[in-house]
Amino acid sequence: MPLKRLLAHAQANVPFYHDRLQEPDSSVATVSDLLNAVPVTTKDDIEANFPDGVTDGSDPADWRMMSTRGTAQRLITIQGFEKRDAVRAANLRMLRLAGGYRPGMPMVEIPPEVCENVCGEMGEEDEGVLSHLWSMLRERRLREQKSIRDLRGLVERNWIFNRKTYSGFGIHGSHPPPEILDQYVAGLRRDRPYLLKALATYLTTIAKHLRDSDAKPLSIPVIKTMGSRVTPGQRELLETSFGGKFWDDYGSAEFGSIACECDQHHGLHVFDDFFIVEVVDANGGRVADGELGWVLVTDLMNLTMPLIRYKIGDVGRIDHSPCACGRTGPRLTVTGRAHDVIVDREGGWCTTDDVVDFLESQPVVDSAQVSVKSKGWYEIAAVAIRNASIERGVLAASFAQWIGGQPRVDVNVVSTLRPEAGGKFRYVRGDLERR
Numbered sequence: 001m002p003l004k005r006l007l008a009h010a011q012a013n014v015p016f017y018h019d020r021l022q023e024p025d026s027s028v029a030t031v032s033d034l035l036n037a038v039p040v041t042t043k044d045d046i047e048a049n050f051p052d053g054v055t056d057g058s059d060p061a062d063w064r065m066m067s068t069r070g071t072a073q074r075l076i077t078i079q080g081f082e083k084r085d086a087v088r089a090a091n092l093r094m095l096r097l098a099g100g101y102r103p104g105m106p107m108v109e110i111p112p113e114v115c116e117n118v119c120g121e122m123g124e125e126d127e128g129v130l131s132h133l134w135s136m137l138r139e140r141r142l143r144e145q146k147s148i149r150d151l152r153g154l155v156e157r158n159w160i161f162n163r164k165t166y167s168g169f170g171i172h173g174s175h176p177p178p179e180i181l182d183q184y185v186a187g188l189r190r191d192r193p194y195l196l197k198a199l200a201t202y203l204t205t206i207a208k209h210l211r212d213s214d215a216k217p218l219s220i221p222v223i224k225t226m227g228s229r230v231t232p233g234q235r236e237l238l239e240t241s242f243g244g245k246f247w248d249d250y251g252s253a254e255f256g257s258i259a260c261e262c263d264q265h266h267g268l269h270v271f272d273d274f275f276i277v278e279v280v281d282a283n284g285g286r287v288a289d290g291e292l293g294w295v296l297v298t299d300l301m302n303l304t305m306p307l308i309r310y311k312i313g314d315v316g317r318i319d320h321s322p323c324a325c326g327r328t329g330p331r332l333t334v335t336g337r338a339h340d341v342i343v344d345r346e347g348g349w350c351t352t353d354d355v356v357d358f359l360e361s362q363p364v365v366d367s368a369q370v371s372v373k374s375k376g377w378y379e380i381a382a383v384a385i386r387n388a389s390i391e392r393g394v395l396a397a398s399f400a401q402w403i404g405g406q407p408r409v410d411v412n413v414v415s416t417l418r419p420e421a422g423g424k425f426r427y428v429r430g431d432l433e434r435r
């Protein structure tokens, strides 16, 4: 059993887990029993022991560090060869299962931040694989690490994935002027991707622009988000404007793809040969199916830096009933980041999905951000839909009624929302993790 292999390896070779795990007990048979004996691992645990205390003593020359840039809540993981292979396999499986993408089909990506060796300005042509190889030969850089990495990236993008990358909205925040959005639409009409994968904010802003400018809808079969969430309320807009189907998946740079939707679009099937996913309460006990809790991830493939019952920082629900597609493994629904949850007067959780869908359903609100200033005090920054204006008092009163109690609600009307460092947008700054 892969879990037994992981536990035995971590206990024997990783100082942090040596102390927390028992000697492997061969009489314990079920995954559930094995996991129950392991305490939850937090980001603080990892940071306090990084790197020597949380790695297995293998040769650092074989390591690769993975992290999400610009988000404070994620961690750095160290991956060996086996994990890197598993990441590649899981990514291809996710693309095939959730939308039927196969290598070679045209794909457009609009990532939150322009990455070092992949992206150019919009419309700029990529350097081709062959010309890159020629310049490596000419300049005798065949053994230079950076050139090899760039070459590998180019081959993967141009030959395996057939991927084009557009740059993000940058200084324009969440709402670039219409003429900039027209350029994105023109690019998509020209490149005719099978798959569009972009930051959720970019997807929704371009989709609303298409809707409001009476332009002919696009015809992109598969729409996916990267590095951020699309709420249930935003799906229909995306599918109408882009003329395809939205397929949700779940993962991170540190773990790779963890789960994805099947054609039933009813929860994310966990890749249970690579990961064990649990949803737990504040004490680490598993919650009942359908109940909200913290998501824990156990990575069965990373022996270099084992992460066992790791509290990844997301909240969600789990469902163990069989899916209509025939698969019987657990299905996960992720509803937002834990530090984005607002705790209401009764102690209930309002997740990012709840808050964003509520605000975007308000008259003339295009999009909005909420921050909890202190208990019962909320600040909202809202962008109005084009050619309309928001009544601050009306929006404040409506939010106050929705969240309950007698809160103080301050509303600022703005023309665009600003991203966090790293280019991602945070729509809710909650108070769950502060308690």
Ligand SMILES: [Zn+2]
Binding pocket: 262, 263, 264, 269, 323, 324, 325, 326, 327
């Ligand atoms: Zn299914």
